[in-house]
Amino acid sequence: MSSPCLFCRIINGEIPAKKLYEDDEVFAFWDISPQAPTHFLVIPKKHLSGPGAIAGEDEALIGKLIRIGAQLAKENGAEQCRLVMNNGAEAGQTVFHLHLHVLGGRTLSWPPG
Ligand code: 5GP
Ligand code: ZN
DSSP states (O other), X not given: XXXXXXXXXXXXXXXXXXXXXXXXXXXEEEOSSOSSSEEEEEEESSOOOSGGGOOGGGHHHHHHHHHHHHXXXXXXXXXXXXXXXXXXXXXXXXSOSOOEEEEESSOOOSSOO
């Protein structure tokens, strides 16, 4: 049965995406609506609805997302970048499968809107 979760379906190959990286735990792909010259998403293959669903047993996995995000940014000309997770609709989360945004390639303002 196919998953109702968009990002689980991308991981499974049911929905196409421009893949940047994949291993047994992590998947990274270019954002469909980039907000910067470099904008990709790093997600765990394990379905977690968002940062609020991270359990102690996931800590190494979340650290790995950050390490891979920074490494991929460097490899794609955006060593200086912003790594961000939106947690909940009010914070801008629209897809409820945890994802790390990696944005770079331009000067980014702060605070975000
Ligand atoms: P959120 O707003 O939940 O933090 O981020 C979700 C991100 O997923 C958005 O930046 C949006 O552009 C991206 N996105 C939504 N649907 C798709 C899709 O089908 N393919 C890809 N590659 N990105 C998507
Ligand atoms: Zn999912």
